[in-house]
Amino acid sequence: MRKILITGATGNIGREVIHSLSELNMDAQIVAAVRNVERAEIEFSEYPNLSFQQFDFEDSKSFESAFEQIDTLFLLRPPHISQVEKYFQPLLLSAKENGIEEIVFLSVQGVEKSSIIPHNKIEALIRRNGFKYIFVRPGYFMQNLTTTLLSEIRESRTITLPSGHAKFNWIDVRNIGEATALLIKSFTKYQNAGYDITGTENKDFYQVTHLISKVIGTEIHFNSVDPINFYFKKRNEGVPKGFALVMAMLHFLPRFQKEPEISDNFEKLTGKCPTRLVDFIEREKKNMTLP
Template sequence: MRILITGATGNIGKAIIASLLELKIKSEIVAGLRDVKKDKSVFEKSDSLEFQEFDFEKVNQFNSYLSGIDILFLLRPPQISDTKKYFMPLIDEAVKVGIYQIVFLSVQGADKNSIIPHHKIEKMIVDSGVPYTFLRPAYFMQNFTTTLRRDILEKSEVFLPAGNARFTIVDVKDIGIVGAKILQNPESHQNTAYDLTNNEKLTFGEMVDQINEVTGQNIKFRSPNLLSFFFRKRKEGVPTMLILVMIMLHYFPRFQATPETSNSILKISGKEPENFRNFVKREQELFK
């Protein structure tokens, strides 16, 4: 069985591949890369790992990308918002080449929110008739060490219009473990969706407090109004589309019920999900 991992160089893709290699599964693992020559250097050499080109924007090459693939691990690159243009032909080709199962990285609440792209992609997959598994993770803890890290390092603050909304959260490493377990035995998870969260519901103020307690820093949480947030991020050179995504992720939850936590990580992986404080302890050098 050959498993293609799209978005292989991203946080999730790398976590999935690392967990698959650790499990030493018998399947062949194929990392889909936009630039194979350049991107394969981020992976350690392994006889179980192959590399091939995969570029979501090269629609006319989807057939060759999927040829010989049995299981497709699919995610949506943040810069791609036109799901009909890119994902409809991809899923159509998955049907044509006989993909056995699609494991799609969605988001928590995608089943209830028809506005977000993940909802539309989920529907396309269901309508295609290809067996599927939907992974619906909560807010990534790693956002603090990637997207939010610049403000933390340069301004000692987390600047988001999140107010006092409570968020369910998850460690990307736990997503990688769960994803690998599912890809190891995909038949047991067909036509199923899993919310992936830890056991906490925290505000950004509470998460920043924990970062300060662990690292000894004095980071502030500031919740600006939308105009202030938008114009500051544009001044910093953040693309408008990414700013809108950040607003969707952090502002809209203020007016929605807090999602529920889930026991899916424990159920599938056999281990308790990481809590936020332990995540900060593990990654604390990235906060300094």
């Protein structure tokens, strides 16, 4: 039986990939790679057939046992890890030594145009190490509004980023999970290529805060700042420097790039239309409503 290891299993993306894989009724064993197995068993109690394996990106001693007898590795980059060579090269070498041949990596849309972001370097490492691969390249997560950006929305009715009028393509993480599961299921059909997974809307943060304001009934403003001020703002909030730097780059560099291309890959894979941003905000309205 095919064994599929899901890294980042307790995060937004990993959880959705596990959910979508479980709904496909594949002849495969799905293994969640987690730091705390006991806690994960409670969190995923609704998935009785899910297996668990202790795994930590920052502890190379956990790699060998996690990778044993794995056929397909779903790999993502934890937000706080920016030192690609330090953490991902040993991981990939261990995967290779343990016989893993297939990697599905969660990258980012436009990665091929920006050599300085970590995702670009990880894609290069995967190719260099000779894996069969699929690069999933989604647009901008709608769930950033209910995770990374939520505290500022609720506390000060603002979103502060160095993005100016740059437009981002907005995609629901649920849609990413659905598409990724189907790519994993039919790995051989789709291997050795990258796939943009996008929504149907490109909007800048001025437009998005206007839409949020309309839906939740409270005025939300967008504050565009230069990347240096943004970096130090995040550092003062306690954000690790690597994560703060990546956040600055991912929101600042699009100001100098073309508007994201809208792909129909999600519809081709699933036969469905992706979530609209207004529908996501309506769905998450209770989480976004100010206290």
